Amino acid sequence: MIFNYVYSIISAFILSPLSYIISFIIIAILAVIVTALIPIFIGWVDRKYAARIESRYGPVYVGPFGLLQNFADLTKLLGKRFIATNIDWLSFNFTPIALATASFAMLLIVPLGGPGLEFISIPYSLLFIYTLLAISPLLLLIAGWGENNKYALIGGFRGAAQIISYELALIVVLSSVALLSGSYSITSIVSSQSAIWYAAYLPVTMVVFIIAGLAIIEREPFDVPEASQELQAGWKVEYSGIRYGFFLIGDYVRVTVIAMLVTYLFLGGWNGPFISGILWFIIKTAIVLMIILTPRWVLGRPRIDQLIKFGWNWLLPLAVLNLILVELLVL
Amino acid sequence: MVKENSIRLNIGPVHPAMHGVLKLILDVEGDTITKAQTEIGFLHRASEKIAEMRYFSNYYPIMDKLDYVSALNMEILYASVVEKAAGIEIPPRAVYIRTIMAEIQRIMSHLVFIGSFGEDLGNMTGFIWALRERELLMNVVEKISGGRLAPMYICNGGMFYDFPQGIENEILEALSIIEDKVKHEYNAMFTKNQIFLSRTKGIGVLTKDMVKKYGITGPIARASGIRRDLRKVSPYLAYDKVDFNIPVENDGDTYSRFVVRVMEILESIKIIRQCIKDLPAGSSKTAVPWIIRIPKKDTFVKQESSRGEMGIFLVTDGADKPYRLKLRSPTFFAIRALEELLVNIRVADAFVIVASIDPVMGEVDR
Amino acid sequence: MVTLDKLKSGFKGELEVLTEEPKLSIIRIKNKKLIKKVAWQIKEEFDILYALSVVDYTPVFELNYIFSNYRNADSLVLKVNIDEKDFSIDSITDTFNSANWEEREAYDLFGIKFNGHPDLRRILLPEDWPGHPLRKDFKVDDEIRNWTGLDLKF
Numbered sequence: 001m002i003f004n005y006v007y008s009i010i011s012a013f014i015l016s017p018l019s020y021i022i023s024f025i026i027i028a029i030l031a032v033i034v035t036a037l038i039p040i041f042i043g044w045v046d047r048k049y050a051a052r053i054e055s056r057y058g059p060v061y062v063g064p065f066g067l068l069q070n071f072a073d074l075t076k077l078l079g080k081r082f083i084a085t086n087i088d089w090l091s092f093n094f095t096p097i098a099l100a101t102a103s104f105a106m107l108l109i110v111p112l113g114g115p116g117l118e119f120i121s122i123p124y125s126l127l128f129i130y131t132l133l134a135i136s137p138l139l140l141l142i143a144g145w146g147e148n149n150k151y152a153l154i155g156g157f158r159g160a161a162q163i164i165s166y167e168l169a170l171i172v173v174l175s176s177v178a179l180l181s182g183s184y185s186i187t188s189i190v191s192s193q194s195a196i197w198y199a200a201y202l203p204v205t206m207v208v209f210i211i212a213g214l215a216i217i218e219r220e221p222f223d224v225p226e227a228s229q230e231l232q233a234g235w236k237v238e239y240s241g242i243r244y245g246f247f248l249i250g251d252y253v254r255v256t257v258i259a260m261l262v263t264y265l266f267l268g269g270w271n272g273p274f275i276s277g278i279l280w281f282i283i284k285t286a287i288v289l290m291i292i293l294t295p296r297w298v299l300g301r302p303r304i305d306q307l308i309k310f311g312w313n314w315l316l317p318l319a320v321l322n323l324i325l326v327e328l329l330v331l
Numbered sequence: 332m333v334k335e336n337s338i339r340l341n342i343g344p345v346h347p348a349m350h351g352v353l354k355l356i357l358d359v360e361g362d363t364i365t366k367a368q369t370e371i372g373f374l375h376r377a378s379e380k381i382a383e384m385r386y387f388s389n390y391y392p393i394m395d396k397l398d399y400v401s402a403l404n405m406e407i408l409y410a411s412v413v414e415k416a417a418g419i420e421i422p423p424r425a426v427y428i429r430t431i432m433a434e435i436q437r438i439m440s441h442l443v444f445i446g447s448f449g450e451d452l453g454n455m456t457g458f459i460w461a462l463r464e465r466e467l468l469m470n471v472v473e474k475i476s477g478g479r480l481a482p483m484y485i486c487n488g489g490m491f492y493d494f495p496q497g498i499e500n501e502i503l504e505a506l507s508i509i510e511d512k513v514k515h516e517y518n519a520m521f522t523k524n525q526i527f528l529s530r531t532k533g534i535g536v537l538t539k540d541m542v543k544k545y546g547i548t549g550p551i552a553r554a555s556g557i558r559r560d561l562r563k564v565s566p567y568l569a570y571d572k573v574d575f576n577i578p579v580e581n582d583g584d585t586y587s588r589f590v591v592r593v594m595e596i597l598e599s600i601k602i603i604r605q606c607i608k609d610l611p612a613g614s615s616k617t618a619v620p621w622i623i624r625i626p627k628k629d630t631f632v633k634q635e636s637s638r639g640e641m642g643i644f645l646v647t648d649g650a651d652k653p654y655r656l657k658l659r660s661p662t663f664f665a666i667r668a669l670e671e672l673l674v675n676i677r678v679a680d681a682f683v684i685v686a687s688i689d690p691v692m693g694e695v696d697r
Numbered sequence: 698m699v700t701l702d703k704l705k706s707g708f709k710g711e712l713e714v715l716t717e718e719p720k721l722s723i724i725r726i727k728n729k730k731l732i733k734k735v736a737w738q739i740k741e742e743f744d745i746l747y748a749l750s751v752v753d754y755t756p757v758f759e760l761n762y763i764f765s766n767y768r769n770a771d772s773l774v775l776k777v778n779i780d781e782k783d784f785s786i787d788s789i790t791d792t793f794n795s796a797n798w799e800e801r802e803a804y805d806l807f808g809i810k811f812n813g814h815p816d817l818r819r820i821l822l823p824e825d826w827p828g829h830p831l832r833k834d835f836k837v838d839d840e841i842r843n844w845t846g847l848d849l850k851f
Binding site: 050053054055056150151153154158220221223297298299300301302303304305306 | 338340359362449452453454455456459460463520524526527529530677678679680
């Protein structure tokens with residue numbers, strides 16, 4: 001745990017109660033910086049990668065290779081005027097904050113590339129992350145209702161329906177992994193994969209997890225709730241300025257978390273020969289991230305009924321079947 | 332009156348998925364459309380009235396802005412009407428150059444269709460790829476005429492300039508790139524993409540009877556199994572001297588409309604190659620005075636534009652300006668079918684169907 | 698054309714053939730009341746109303762119905778005159794469904810009333826637009842210059 005590490009250094013110089021407070025402040029600042037930098041960097045990767053697929057250049061002007069483009073965009077979003085009218089003030093302003101908080105909280109719980117490299121360590125980290133992911137249908141409904149817009153309302157309903165249909169598959173998948181390792185803690189799941197990755201036991205489960213994860217975070221091809229063509233932006237149509245920026249950043253955080261989870265749960269996390277664990281983790285996560293980012297730019301968007309049918313008819317039975325197989329394996 | 336339990340969605344005239352300024356008024360129950368109305372006229376510029384105030388040679392810029400995605404087709408149509416009415420013969424080289432330009436414009440127009448159709452299905456990459464290929468031909472048109480979207484290339488009696496030297500090779504080069512991309516990349520992106528197939532197959536079916544009821548022509552009619560293409564039925568320009576097929580599909584759904592247009596791109600490439608091979612030498616223009624007077628008569632000419640059969644009914648009375656010019660636009664008839672097509676489908680499908688009609692509102696509203 | 702011969706024998710004296718070419722024949726009927734009957738005869742060979750062009754020879758307005766079919770490239774132009782005193786004509790929408798919007802357009806731009814049209818509203822111009830702009834006597838006056846659109850309330 002990072003906190004203990006910082007605390008042990010600080011307490012060598014300063015007296016006990018004060019050093020506790022100081023190290024707490026340092027950790028808080030560090031957490032804000034790290035959790036902000038990761039999504040902004042991933043956002044740059046996404047934009048650049050998409051641009052290469054579409055034979056464009058992508059961001060080039062701000063910073064080296066356009067690395068600082070997202071900072072520029074967020075700064076611009078901060079200066080935007082608030083234009084929505086006839087909204088329900090509380091629900092309108094509550095949703096972006098809640099969604100961003102839920103997203104950033106995930107980054108605090110996930111280990112960042114090594115055992116103990118997390119800001120807050122809790123024994124049931126996997127369950128907690130699932131809870132944070134599963135909160136979004138409620139928020140979508142609240143946002144869609146609070147915006148006082150037909151498109152937003154339809155988008156909110158679609159989003160809630162979609163996420164509810166895929167959540168179940170996700171929890172079943174997580175349970176089968178937890179069953180195999182005997183723990184809900186990410187660190188112990190990774191350490192139990194030191195010999196063989198779970199991807200070898202559960203290849204189908206991994207695919208189900210990636211699909212369900214994409215659906216939960218509304219990444220294309222599962223972006224029906226925001227469907228930029230037909231519903232304009234779905235449930236976030238009325239949002240502008242930094243409220244929209246919160247959604248944008250939260251989106252990238254959740255993409256990153258899904259990619260990290262795939263690495264931790266199925267690809268052995270930081271386990272690997274020859275080079276250090278954190279490098280292994282970065283390589284694996286980068287590959288998974290690329291795989292997750294690709295469908296958005298090469299596939300279209302299915303219809304909402306096709307999407308929900310796929311979730312209930314294929315994904316959930318597959319996940320349950322895998323759970324039964326894992327159970328037999330453990331027995 | 333809006334029924335209880337239903338939402339009335341006003342989509343357009345300004346909406347990211349609308350092609351131009353078409354407005355749809357959809358009554359939605361749940362995710363199903365129960366009633367659809369269309370509203371047009373947001374881009375009405377009274378082009379027919381403007382024609383009555385301009386010399387015959389001065390109307391070409393307005394024709395450019397009718398169907399601005401296939402401007403050269405419009406110019407050629409207007410030139411044909413005026414030349415038929417005034418009895419002007421154009422030299423064979425001009426005929427071939429016009430055929431080449433018309434087909435280049437048709438490819439460009441269909442590429443825009445492919446791109447915007449993909450974009451309406453959430454496939455942004457397809458859109459940018461299609462525009463990337465269109466850019467090759469855009470550059471060619473720019474080198475030939477000096478303009479890109481509204482080239483102003485055709486004039487009474489031929490065209491303003493002959494082909495620049497060596498442009499034939501550039502056209503062929505661009506065409507071979509486009510042929511390769513259409514045959515391979517677009518197949519992977521669209522016709523072999525399961526999501527694309529599930530979104531387009533069996534959606535928005537236009538039967539043969541419906542096509543005849545609404546008077547729809549062009550690629551939409553050919554996707555419903557009607558083998559009719561004015562380039563074959565009553566050949567104009569050099570179409571009787573080249574060998575090409577008419578792609579016809581029988582299902583009449585959005586997928587067939589997509590496939591017909593993709594196949595037409597390949598056929599157009601064939602036509603251009605033959606025309607460049609047989610391109611006769613000689614003069615490219617009959618000298619025609621800028622102001623001409625056409626005796627009292629009625630002239631009707633119809634040609635196959637990228638969107639269907641475009642026609643002009645020209646009434647002259649011996650003056651140097653048209654007495655009346657009526658534009659028959661194909662999409663004007665096709666848009667009317669939307670009110671029937673958009674009922675009892677999902678909201679998401681409505682946009683696919685509108686995109687498959689491929690309306691250009693400049694031509695519908697005139 | 699078979700239909701042309703039938704029309705000639707069926708409407709003797711009322712119908713006049715102006716030009717008879719394979720691709721484009723032009724005929725004229727003298728009595729506008731006959732339009733529905735003639736349209737019914739034309740339906741035998743022609744599938745759709747291709748275009749409806751109105752020409753303003755004030756005080757007479759000439760309606761050019763252009764028919765076409767899906768089998769070949771033949772077109773038939775049917776000319777009917779109506780005068781300003783009785784500014785209406787029977788709609789042919791029940792024979793040719795594709796005439797619906799073309800007749801609405803003629804109503805919009807020339808103000809011709811089509812009796813029996815199912816939905817005779819303006820199509821291209823706003824509902825409250827003053828006048829019919831494609832008439833020769835249409836003048837752009839102050840009312841049109843200052844026309845701001847519908848009175849929207851914000």
